[in-house]
Amino acid sequence: MIPAARLSAAMEILDEIVEGAPAERVLTRWGRENRFAGSKDRAAIRDHVYDALRRRRSALWRSGAAAETGRALILGLLLETDPAALELLTGAGHAPAPPDADERAAFRCLDGAPPPVAGDYPDFLHDELARSLGPALPEVAAALKDRAPVDLRVNRLKAGDDAALAALAADGIAAAPVDGVPGALRVTGNPRRLTGGRAYRDGLVELQDAASQAVALLARPGPGEAVLDLCAGGGGKTLALAAAMGGQGRLVAFDANPRRMRDLPVRAGRAGARIRVAADAEVEALAPYDLVMVDAPCSGSGAWRRDPAQKWNLRPADLDRLAAVQAQVLARARAVVRPGGRIAYATCSLLAEENEDRVAAFLARNPGCAKGTERRWLPGAPGDGFYFCEIIVP
Known part of the structure; x- marks a missing residue:
């Protein structure tokens, strides 16, 4: 495929996503239905789609279009990141049609755009992001517009x-x-x-993202300790904890959705790690633990550049629901950690509502527990945005 044809395909895919279809599902189906597209073509189209989704609001603003369409998003994306590529839109062959006079007249820069538009995040999150990040908000928002490193x-x-x-x-x-x-x-x-x-x-x-690795290291799992990863998900941090333990001690992995852990036994075997994947009832049966890792469910705002759909699907009620889940998981961790043990609370969120506020609420409910090491990473150095707080249990 020529570069212009890749842009046409991205527009077509984005039209479906704008209508509410999940991005991965549309991309997968497009690949199956268009076998002529090689691996480099599919990779380039995917990059165009996700670049547009990361900059969804600013791209639409830049295009000046009245309605959100795949074409408007790609036009705005090119205006922002590669204006010279607009010359590829010739209308010849499989190339998109060139911008007409009305489209060109609507083009605009981001000067005057509201902060959530310029920063590509939902309006309802502005106050909380401003509270959480202060003057760093514009820089962080800009970092989340670009692709994450591998x-x-x-x-x-x-x-x-x-x-x-x-x-x-x-x-x-x-x-x-x-x-x-x-x-x-x-x-x-x-x-x-x-x-x-x-x-x-x-x-x-x-x-594994570098900041995620840093979180696992800060948890300080000891070689002979009993360690529980209470929100294991796919097992990235579980495997990092196993490596930090040097293959010694006892490591248990659990997730409220067991399907998320379905690949963990294979990954552990490949890594040479000994991990017990536990059922719900076994979490308490195998207690107490010296360390409980709580990589809590969250908004994912620190990792939006990896999954931009997550930010556009987020709703105000979701933050209330997630706060309740975070409190429940911390309470369960407190119940199974041994006296003198540690809870390592972490999120890939930028929001104080999910981070410092949750720890403060936990400490208020659990007199005697104390903060240990606390750290926050913003997107870019060394990786995604993360929060970590060690809680020492009396």
């Missing part, structure tokens, strides 16, 4: 950094260490080769 965690159960880098290089993948996060690597070349390469296949490296 980060890897060196699996210290199987390899050191040098061995992992050498194995990646043999697979044709370039990577470099991430400053400030031991064992974190950032892929700088050929990321799409990763899952087919030996380094990944043999468990020398795992895909």
Whole structure:
């Protein structure tokens, strides 16, 4: 496919997404129905679609269109990121039609756009984001408009950094260490080769955002401890905890939705990690734990560049629901941690409502518990936006 035809396909896919269809489902179906498109074509189209979704409000504003369409989003995206690419819109062959006089007259810059439009986030979140981030809000919003890097965690159960880098290089993948996060690597070349390469296949490296890795390290799981990952999800932090424990101790993984953990046994086997995937009733039966990791369900606002649909689907009622879930999970963690143990509370959220406020509410309900290490990472350095707070239990 020529570059212009890729833009046409992205417009077509975005039209369906604007109507409410999930992005991944539409992209998958498009790929199946258009077998002529090669892997590079599909990757480029996906990039166009997700770039437009990250900048959904600012792109529509830049286009000046009265209605949100795939064409309007791509026009606005190109105006913002690559104006020269508008020349590809010739109408010849499979290329989109060029902007007509009315469309060009509507084009505008972001000067005067409301902050949520310029920053590409929902209106209802503005006050909470401003409270949480203060003067950093515009810079953080800008960081969330761009694609996230591909980060890897060196699996210290199987390899050191040098061995992992050498194995990646043999697979044709370039990577470099991430400053400030031991064992974190950032892929700088050929990321799409990763899952087919030996380094990944043999468990020398795992895909994991660098800030997420930093959270697992700050939890300080000890080699001989009993550790519970209470919101394990796909198991990224569970595997990081296992590596930090050096394969010693007892590590239990649980998630309220067991389907999220369906790949964890295979991933653990590849990584050489011993992890017990627990059913609901086993969480208490296997207590007490020295450390309970609570990577709580949240808005995902710190990782919106990876999943932009998450921010556009978020509603005010969701924050109330999530706050209740976060409180429930913390209460369960408190019930199963041993005296003198630790709860490691974390979210990939930028919102104080899900972070500092939740910890403060927990401490108010649990006299004697105290804050230990507390840290917040903003998107960009070293990775996604994350919050971490260690809670020490008396």
